[in-house]
Amino acid sequence: MAECKGGGDRSPSSSMDSSTHPVLSTTSSGCQPARRDLSTDLHLGLSLSSASSLLAPDTKSIPSKPRNQVPLDWPPIKPFLKRTLTASARRRRTLFVKVYMEGVPIGRKLDLLLLDGYDSLLTKLCHMFKTSITYADVMEYHRRVPHEKAAYVLTYEDQDGDWMMVGDVPWEYVSSLPDKREETEDCKNG
Amino acid sequence: MIYFPEEVVEHIFSFLPSHSDRNTVSLVCKVWYEIERLSRRAVFVGNCYAVRPERVVRRFPKLCVLTVKGKPHFADFNLVPPDWGGYAAPWIEAAARGCVGLEELRMKRMVVSDESLELLARSFPRFKALVLISCEGFSTEGLADIASHCKLLRELDLQENDVEDRGPRWLSCFPDSCTSLVSLNFACIKGEVDSASLERLVAKSPNLRSLRLNRAVTVDTLSKILMRTPNLEDLGTGNFTNEFQTESYLRLTNALEKCKMLKSLSGFWDASPVCVPFIYPLCHQLTGLNLSYTPTLDYSDLTRMISRCVKLQRLWVLDCISDKGLQVVASSCKDLQELRVFPSDFYVAGYSAVTEEGLVAISSGCPKLSSLLYFCHQMTNDALITIAKNCPNFIRFRLCILEPRKPDAMTNQPLDEGFGAIVRECKGLRRLSISGLLTDKVFMYIGKYAKHLEMLSIAFAGDSDDGMMHVLNGCKNLRKLEIRDSPFGDGALLGNVAKYETMRSLWMSSCNVTLKGCEILASKMPMLNVEIMNELDGSSEMEENPGDFSKVEKLYVYRTTAGTRGDAPNFVKIL
Numbered sequence: 154m155a156e157c158k159g160g161g162d163r164s165p166s167s168s169m170d171s172s173t174h175p176v177l178s179t180t181s182s183g184c185q186p187a188r189r190d191l192s193t194d195l196h197l198g199l200s201l202s203s204a205s206s207l208l209a210p211d212t213k214s215i216p217s218k219p220r221n222q223v224p225l226d227w228p229p230i231k232p233f234l235k236r237t238l239t240a241s242a243r244r245r246r247t248l249f250v251k252v253y254m255e256g257v258p259i260g261r262k263l264d265l266l267l268l269d270g271y272d273s274l275l276t277k278l279c280h281m282f283k284t285s286i287t288y289a290d291v292m293e294y295h296r297r298v299p300h301e302k303a304a305y306v307l308t309y310e311d312q313d314g315d316w317m318m319v320g321d322v323p324w325e326y327v328s329s330l331p332d333k334r335e336e337t338e339d340c341k342n343g
Numbered sequence: 344m345i346y347f348p349e350e351v352v353e354h355i356f357s358f359l360p361s362h363s364d365r366n367t368v369s370l371v372c373k374v375w376y377e378i379e380r381l382s383r384r385a386v387f388v389g390n391c392y393a394v395r396p397e398r399v400v401r402r403f404p405k406l407c408v409l410t411v412k413g414k415p416h417f418a419d420f421n422l423v424p425p426d427w428g429g430y431a432a433p434w435i436e437a438a439a440r441g442c443v444g445l446e447e448l449r450m451k452r453m454v455v456s457d458e459s460l461e462l463l464a465r466s467f468p469r470f471k472a473l474v475l476i477s478c479e480g481f482s483t484e485g486l487a488d489i490a491s492h493c494k495l496l497r498e499l500d501l502q503e504n505d506v507e508d509r510g511p512r513w514l515s516c517f518p519d520s521c522t523s524l525v526s527l528n529f530a531c532i533k534g535e536v537d538s539a540s541l542e543r544l545v546a547k548s549p550n551l552r553s554l555r556l557n558r559a560v561t562v563d564t565l566s567k568i569l570m571r572t573p574n575l576e577d578l579g580t581g582n583f584t585n586e587f588q589t590e591s592y593l594r595l596t597n598a599l600e601k602c603k604m605l606k607s608l609s610g611f612w613d614a615s616p617v618c619v620p621f622i623y624p625l626c627h628q629l630t631g632l633n634l635s636y637t638p639t640l641d642y643s644d645l646t647r648m649i650s651r652c653v654k655l656q657r658l659w660v661l662d663c664i665s666d667k668g669l670q671v672v673a674s675s676c677k678d679l680q681e682l683r684v685f686p687s688d689f690y691v692a693g694y695s696a697v698t699e700e701g702l703v704a705i706s707s708g709c710p711k712l713s714s715l716l717y718f719c720h721q722m723t724n725d726a727l728i729t730i731a732k733n734c735p736n737f738i739r740f741r742l743c744i745l746e747p748r749k750p751d752a753m754t755n756q757p758l759d760e761g762f763g764a765i766v767r768e769c770k771g772l773r774r775l776s777i778s779g780l781l782t783d784k785v786f787m788y789i790g791k792y793a794k795h796l797e798m799l800s801i802a803f804a805g806d807s808d809d810g811m812m813h814v815l816n817g818c819k820n821l822r823k824l825e826i827r828d829s830p831f832g833d834g835a836l837l838g839n840v841a842k843y844e845t846m847r848s849l850w851m852s853s854c855n856v857t858l859k860g861c862e863i864l865a866s867k868m869p870m871l872n873v874e875i876m877n878e879l880d881g882s883s884e885m886e887e888n889p890g891d892f893s894k895v896e897k898l899y900v901y902r903t904t905a906g907t908r909g910d911a912p913n914f915v916k917i918l
């Protein structure tokens with residue numbers, strides 16, 4: 154695993170507040186997330202690395218109100234559509250994945266079946282964690298074009314217990330995993 | 344003209360196409376007023392509380408087509424508390440007493456009871472068309488009465504209503520003698536329908552042109568129905584789930600191929616990707632496609648379908664289509680006039696798979712685009728400027744950036760210049776919704792350039808009262824102004840009070856207007872109803888700031904000849 158170089162100046166703080174998630178508590182780290190959750194099939198991890206960089210400029214915007222003040226009557230779509238989409242979400246097959254940012258005990262969850270590839274996964278995670286994230290393909294590209302910026306690296310722990318970079322396995326294979334198979338993905342400095 | 348016989352004047356009036364033209368001629372003189380009112384067939388009431396139903400019925404005794412709208416538009420987004428009002432009963436009762444020739448009733452955002460539907464069904468022997476949009480308060484039993492008693496029924500169109508399900512009986516209530524159905528839309532009915540009744544109904548309706556089914560209708564039933572409707576132009580399918588037999592879908596394709604006139608498709612509830620190719624034979628003739636109820640289709644499923652729809656004029660889709668998919672739309676659908684892209688994922692705040700890139704692609708590929716509703720997670724001024732240049736024909740432009748107050752994604756600047764370009768280039772713009780980080784400057788542009796603007800929706804925008812003043816002073820044709828979570832206060836509210844008499848309504852919620860300001864407005868303008876709504880739990884705001892300077896949570900102002908309404912609930916105060 155690549156060692157993290159000088160990644161310490163970038164604290165993995167990112168606010169994970171949202172209108173649907175509780176505020177992050179900054180107390181205990183170090184305790185491993187429970188792996189007994191049967192509804193989760195994969196654990197992804199975000200770990201800090203300065204060896205890679207992300208090309209896109211930081212498009213993070215600073216909201217003038219904290220996340221948990223975004224109103225419940227937003228976005229402005231009709232109740233019929235909202236009800237229909239929520240009901241559909243309950244009906245269809247899902248592949249929920251837990252994602253933890255290194256050093257942060259409370260994670261996020263997302264449904265891989267709603268995404269159409271690694272790029273989508275990356276975009277969504279960047280949005281959720283408000284930070285730059287890279288994976289296999291993008292890291293290769295940026296080794297040729299070195300940059301200053303530090304970024305998080307997306308990793309997972311496979312069934313052999315090895316830490317792997319996300320992105321080498323074709324997406325179709327990832328999203329057709331049978332349920333209940335636990336491939337835990339952990340966050341790591343590296 | 345005053346020397347012409349009345350019949351001649353009446354005949355001349357019959358060529359006037361619009362309500363406003365007829366309203367204008369009725370003001371010329373008493374004779375014309377009388378001729379006009381006695382020959383008027385269609386009346387449009389934009390705000391049910393602007394005029395008393397009895398007065399309308401008395402003035403227009405020959406009324407055949409009545410359209411009434413109730414709650415303000417923001418009621419669609421849960422901003423208007425339940426039981427606010429908008430009751431249909433007074434209208435139906437007044438019509439039952441005074442205009443028994445009524446043939447068509449169209450209502451939007453109103454509360455309609457089963458009793459009212461029964462009264463409607465029994466009171467008008469020539470009744471032909473009922474259209475209810477975003478209404479509530481009735482059940483399938485009320486529909487049973489309509490079906491049973493309206494012998495000449497041509498149109499039963501239920502769009503996105505909240506209907507209580509009391510069983511499928513209603514569909515079998517159409518008598519055998521009822522063969523006149525042209526349009527039937529029950530997509531919003533939640534429960535089961537009886538397939539046999541449905542097939543029987545379709546079999547005896549040779550004039551059926553538009554049929555929108557609900558989620559409960561299976562593919563097999565749909566195939567059987569389609570064999571009987573060769574003249575169908577508009578179809579809303581039932582469900583297209585995964586549990587299917589290939590034969591069912593092959594039968595469906597077969598049936599669809601017989602519908603040579605079919606131009607518009609919607610429904611696709613829970614459609615699984617494997618079902619989609621069975622629709623392909625139809626795609627080349629489609630002008631309208633609504634896929635907004637199908638989050639299960641991803642960008643590749645959607646683009647494979649849409650790339651075949653070369654004649655498409657109207658597309659409603661979810662943001663699963665992504666920017667890449669919108670590029671495919673742009674290169675395939677050159678006749679596109681209306682596009683709506685809805686957000687599919689509410690669980691990640693502010694996230695969407697579409698950005699400004701998708702919209703820029705559409706604007707450069709589809710120059711005929713005139714109507715847009717676009718939810719996205721970011722936008723830039725450059726993109727909006729490009730879009731404005733590419734598509735100067737916008738009539739409706741509604742952009743919703745999912746994260747409130749989000750600035751330009753490249754420059755971090757407000758989006759004032761981008762929207763400024765839209766209002767400057769699109770000279771025919773009638774409806775506008777703005778979002779993202781916006782200062783008073785955008786309102787200066789809107790007031791200066793948007794001369795034909797009729798409806799403006801503002802959320803989380805502006806810096807000061809000046810913003811709202813620009814709009815009130817500049818937009819000469821403004822009819823509806825709705826504002827939420829913006830820093831406009833009493834200064835703006837009272838800055839141009841005469842303006843509100845030229846408008847249908849003003850809505851302000853979570854702004855800075857105070858009780859005192861509203862009271863002043865009400866006292867200066869007796870022809871307006873000034874309604875304030877605070878939360879039923881006794882609004883801590885009112886307690887913390889007792890007296891007149893407490894902030895008003897929700898304000899709804901509208902012109903009216905009807906005075907204070909008597910049906911207001913206790914959380915609504917009319918000043």
